Amino acid sequence: ISVKNVHRTGFHFQPPKYWINDPNAPMYYNGVYHLFYQYNPKGSVWGNIVWAHSVSKDLINWIHLEPAIYPSKKFDKYGAWSGSATILPNNKPVILYTGVVDSHDSQVQNYAIPANLSDPFLRKWIKPNNNPLIVPDNSINKTKFRDPTTAWMGQDGLWRIVIGSMRKHSGMALLYRSRDFIKWAKAQHPLHSSPHTGNWECPDFFPVSLKNTNGLDASYRGKNVKHVLKNSLDVNRFDYYTIGMYDTKKDRYIPDNNSIDGSKGLRLDYGNFYASKSFYDPMKNRRIVWAWINESDVLPDDEIKKGWAGIQAIPRKVWLDPSGKQLIQWPIEELETLRKQKIQLNNKKLSKGEMFEVEGISASQADIEVSFSFSSLNKAEQFDPKWADLYAQDVCAIKGSTIQGGLGPFGLATLASKNLEEYTPVFFRVFKAQKNYKVLMCSDARRSTMRQNEAMYKPSFAGYVDVDLVDMKKLSLRSLIDNSVVESFGAGGKTCITSRVYPTLAIHNNAHLFVFNNGSETITIETINAWSMDVPKMH
Ligand code: DQQ
DSSP, X not given: OOHHHHTOOSSSBOOSSEEEEEEEEEEEETTEEEEEEEEOTTOSSSOSOEEEEEEESSSSSBEEEEEEEOSOSTTTTTOEEEEEEEEETTTEEEEEEEEEOSTTOOEEEEEEEESOTTSTTOOOEEOOTTOXXXXXXXXXXXXXXXXXXXXXXXXXXXXXXEEEEEETTEEEEEEEEESSSSSEEEOSSOSEEETTOOOXXXXXXXXXXXXXXXXXXXXXXXXXEEEXXXXXXXXXXXXXXXXXXEETTTTEEEEOTTOOOSXXXXXXXXXXXXXXXXXXXXXXXXXXXXXXXXXXXXXXXXHHHHTEEOEEOOOXXXXXXXXXXXXXXXXXXXXXXXXXXXXXXXXXXXXXXXXXXXXXXXXXXXXXXXXXXXXXXXXXXXXXXGGGGSOHHHHHHHHXXXXXXXXXXXXXXXXXXXXXXXXXXXXXXXXXXXXXXXEEEEEEGGGSOOOOOTTOOOOEEEEEEOOOTTTOOEEEEEEEEESSEEEEEETTTTEEEEEEOOOSSSOGGGOEEEEEEOBSSOEEEXXXXXXXXXXXXXX
């Protein structure tokens, strides 16, 4: 197997070669899903950014087209950066994107429209001459003014967008309004801002239903909704969100009391997952979120050798948890069309220190769902009060998957070599804190590869799972394993963690998959359903 392909993913979205980053302007239009994305047509490191364009009928099999937007005019000569699509009344799509206008990264906002609405793939896009639409006023830092959202319309008939920005270390979502989509005026106040959060990239603002898992169009104005504001924090490269109320009179977004901005807040994914963007899919009445999963092999040299860098996460349906406190995400159902051989196991007990192999599927490219249960919480280990100030990731670094616990650690050892020289464990550890139980979910890359290099990024990614184990002594886990990526969904999608890993032994047919329990409490595996995953068409 050549260096180029050893770690290449099988069922994640990728072009044939070179660098990709942010998903841009995902949309559904006349029977076709579109995905644009930041792409370097000349190499496998970031640079020369254009908007690559792919289309699909099912979000799984893709046709790659010519780039839709590439730098050519004064208003985007130094780069066509991220942006979003809006479908205007009369079914007319329009893209808003950030143009870079000089070598200092000064930014403006532009629009592009399809050249020919009767082309089912919308191959050609026009950048009209009245661009740029929005230039930064004097109060705005020109180099931190980018990534316009999908527009939504208020009761007053005005369109609104937000643009990511920063002023004096406060991250902010600048609000602009327009009647005709051409002339835009900055609102006096940002939609929302938060001190000490640094620059906000790729903001995403959308309504979620309090009633069911259906998605809502950005302009939805009914009752029984909350709003979500997501931003991608430039300082640590994670996607954070809050849930709150959109005050349409003041045109401001107010996060709920328990929903906080910044690095102590909720994350869409507690691993490698950035610059996400959602869209409303009217076909299936759902909201779908895309995100960029970058490489973690750190040395740019690796990427040059491979000839490719970056993948898109499996699209996830996203909705509000019935508690109203967090989002739930789940791989879109279309992914299931790639499931091949299946194995199923029921009712298997795993006592302390036990481990068994899940055989009969290809462990380097698989979809696995497991449900665990246990009969008591008594053995849960103490949660050290000192850990309250740590990030979950740091607690995972302290406890890991091998230090024996009480209730857990139990879970999957993914992309494992036969003798466990390499593996990426995805697991739970349950702690007893002062007032409640805390469920830690980890996807720990520290033993993922034998490759020795100080620059390797092998974090012990982790997040807490907000479940009530007193009522239901069960935890479920789903992992999508794809050669160099493991995307995991805890408790039905309450906590999601994506790891990029680069095994040297656990590749292709030499990869193994185990289930383990290193806690003293016996765990019952109620069911395992696991499938080998097929390779979709991407050409
Ligand atoms: N990537 C784009 C920017 C955006 C950043 C440039 C986020 O528009 O802020 O490629 O990854």
